[in-house]
Amino acid sequence: MALHRKYRWFYWPAWLAGLGAILALSNPWWVAAAVAVVGLVVGKVLFSGRATDHARAAKPDAPAKAASHTAPVVDERPPAPDERTIPGMLQQGRHAFVIRNRDKWIDHPDGEELLAHAISQLEATLGFVPESDVLIRGTLTGTSEAHDHHVPIEPFLIGAHTVTNAMYQHFVDGGGYENLDLWPEDILPLVLEFCDRSGELGPHYWTGGRFPTGQGNRPVVGICWYEAAAYARWIGQRLPNEAEWQMAANWRVAGSSKSYQRAYPWGEAMDHERCNIWVSGRGEPVDVDEYPDGGAPNDVRQLIGNVWEWTDSDFEIRDQKGEQILTDFPTKTIRGGAFDTFFESQASSEFRTGQNPLARKHNIGFRCALSADAIPMLVSA
Amino acid sequence: MSVATEPVITEQTCLICGLENEPESMVCAECFAPMELAVQAIRQQAVPNIISVFGDSNVGKTVYLGMLLDILSKHPEDLTAVAKGVYSIDLQASLVMHLAMRKFPPKTPSEPDHWEWVYYQITQERAKGRGRKQPEKQCDLIMPDLAGEALAAELAEPRSFQVIVSLLGISAGIMVLVDTLQARSGNAYQDFFALKLLSYLDDIVGGTRKQKIRKPIAIVLSKADQCEEAFDDPERFAKTNLNRLWNFCYTRLENFQFFATGVVGAQGYILDEDENRVAIPLYVEPRNVLEPFRWVFSRVS
Numbered sequence: 179m180a181l182h183r184k185y186r187w188f189y190w191p192a193w194l195a196g197l198g199a200i201l202a203l204s205n206p207w208w209v210a211a212a213v214a215v216v217g218l219v220v221g222k223v224l225f226s227g228r229a230t231d232h233a234r235a236a237k238p239d240a241p242a243k244a245a246s247h248t249a250p251v252v253d254e255r256p257p258a259p260d261e262r263t264i265p266g267m268l269q270q271g272r273h274a275f276v277i278r279n280r281d282k283w284i285d286h287p288d289g290e291e292l293l294a295h296a297i298s299q300l301e302a303t304l305g306f307v308p309e310s311d312v313l314i315r316g317t318l319t320g321t322s323e324a325h326d327h328h329v330p331i332e333p334f335l336i337g338a339h340t341v342t343n344a345m346y347q348h349f350v351d352g353g354g355y356e357n358l359d360l361w362p363e364d365i366l367p368l369v370l371e372f373c374d375r376s377g378e379l380g381p382h383y384w385t386g387g388r389f390p391t392g393q394g395n396r397p398v399v400g401i402c403w404y405e406a407a408a409y410a411r412w413i414g415q416r417l418p419n420e421a422e423w424q425m426a427a428n429w430r431v432a433g434s435s436k437s438y439q440r441a442y443p444w445g446e447a448m449d450h451e452r453c454n455i456w457v458s459g460r461g462e463p464v465d466v467d468e469y470p471d472g473g474a475p476n477d478v479r480q481l482i483g484n485v486w487e488w489t490d491s492d493f494e495i496r497d498q499k500g501e502q503i504l505t506d507f508p509t510k511t512i513r514g515g516a517f518d519t520f521f522e523s524q525a526s527s528e529f530r531t532g533q534n535p536l537a538r539k540h541n542i543g544f545r546c547a548l549s550a551d552a553i554p555m556l557v558s559a
Numbered sequence: 560m561s562v563a564t565e566p567v568i569t570e571q572t573c574l575i576c577g578l579e580n581e582p583e584s585m586v587c588a589e590c591f592a593p594m595e596l597a598v599q600a601i602r603q604q605a606v607p608n609i610i611s612v613f614g615d616s617n618v619g620k621t622v623y624l625g626m627l628l629d630i631l632s633k634h635p636e637d638l639t640a641v642a643k644g645v646y647s648i649d650l651q652a653s654l655v656m657h658l659a660m661r662k663f664p665p666k667t668p669s670e671p672d673h674w675e676w677v678y679y680q681i682t683q684e685r686a687k688g689r690g691r692k693q694p695e696k697q698c699d700l701i702m703p704d705l706a707g708e709a710l711a712a713e714l715a716e717p718r719s720f721q722v723i724v725s726l727l728g729i730s731a732g733i734m735v736l737v738d739t740l741q742a743r744s745g746n747a748y749q750d751f752f753a754l755k756l757l758s759y760l761d762d763i764v765g766g767t768r769k770q771k772i773r774k775p776i777a778i779v780l781s782k783a784d785q786c787e788e789a790f791d792d793p794e795r796f797a798k799t800n801l802n803r804l805w806n807f808c809y810t811r812l813e814n815f816q817f818f819a820t821g822v823v824g825a826q827g828y829i830l831d832e833d834e835n836r837v838a839i840p841l842y843v844e845p846r847n848v849l850e851p852f853r854w855v856f857s858r859v860s
Contacts, residue, residue, distance in 0.1 A: 318661040318839070375791070382787065456845075457633075486824075495827075503827040503839055518844045521659055531842040533825050538787065541824075541844065 270348040273300035275414030304335040305476035329421035337545035339466035343389035360408040397543035403535035406544035418547035420491040427527035443474035453483030485543035493532025516541035590722035591671035607699035614736030616707030625654025732855035771813040775858035777851040784821030793817040
């Protein structure tokens, strides 16, 4: 039972401690002292975790002082799950993590039931992409075939939507930024700089560790490549590489003509009513389940437009003469275009570009992926 | 204002410097501005306002102006823009075709007779008032794409480019572009260049010690796509990284505002034969391109 703060004086361990204090006036003194100590210890054990949950749950209503005057707060606040339990982790969206670690808990009396529940929930969030191979363009304009290359694709699963603010909130609340196992060692000194506008750990455009009001179902943006990769690892998945991303977007069928791959998930021609790019006129990211007509055959949505998507691949490309394009920093490939992509040709399944992996921009998000052999029972199901 | 009641403007009158040119002149003999501008103004029966974009070489004036025109021609939100004269489309067409090929346009030549000039009719819908729609605001605009090298030469040796002196004097509004990445890197050159430009403007149009410059002036932090701090708070960025300019604005300008803008999402480069960097736009995503213009335009009568 969650008691409101103003009723805390009802907590019985406090009464027990008080009784101990009264008894302290009587003899023998050690009886009184023992009652008081027991009362305090029991109160601490029972209510410290609850108090933490209270503090976390109350946070949106009482944001940090620095953010109090701007204070966009979480409206779609999920109940704070207990991340030490399997149901708690499932509530955080860590289905793949739970399933992949099933050996550690499957012997629990409810193990089989929990596993079935986790698989069905995970299935609902992923789209299956069959084995194939894709043609990756090697030059800026894609007109020189000398540097193009074919990449074979093993079957895999990819997020039906990009990761939302509400999903990412679990990662922030669950201590993802403090979990050293999730970050490469060389990036650790920088993790403390991955702050929101109020200086709390979180995406660049958040405030007070919370996402802006009303944007729970929008893609999380303002996160760098390392934050995207850490989140994917936390939920037991990974970022797709760019060949996988392209396969998901152009749905190339194995055995079809080498040169044939669709420009868009829905077909060959751009249709700005099926995606959110500059000419669509929305001017900002929209909810991740909008534009159902722009989905791939497996109903994976918004691969084109809304936000660019980080991939796991390094970005390398050449100009028409074959000269390597250089950058001042190692670059990761981003794909798909965003709500502010000006040229329609730059929001296609084939268009390749890159970004500084430390960039925390307003229009770059991500989706997660999973190799089919990582959870064989999922694919067979 | 109708040209019919302003006989001083003829097809031989340079709209920039006012010189009466010989018949059949293609460009002004004094400042090299195209005479087509006067022809267009007479045809439109309007005295156009001039909004100028100034800034150092390589600060991104052509890219900014070309992208601004292309966005305006797509009728964004409350603004409608119509190009007058085929020559007015050349700048944006060149920019768009280059960017679509993932190239930047070539540098603007220093010679004024090679600059691109555009003549646009802009209509701005007014916000609806209490129960009735406010009248539209219409304005003819001339915007030149001038070379940074010419501006630098003019600042180094005043009156060497008459067209720049004239533009500074007659522009109804000014946008000063400053390279955000250079400023962030601690390079004071951008700070000094913008400071010199505004000081020069103060010499030309400023009044007494107590009279500030009244022209609307937008300080535009260009290439901010790689610098989120500039987008978060342009004025704070300027105060920190362009402090001389920021102080001058508060001392001598009456009507100014800071903006951050970006056109490309990321840049790469190749090395030419002389090992010089040639910048490559990796993708295009205009950001806050319209806002400085809208701010200046709203203050131009």
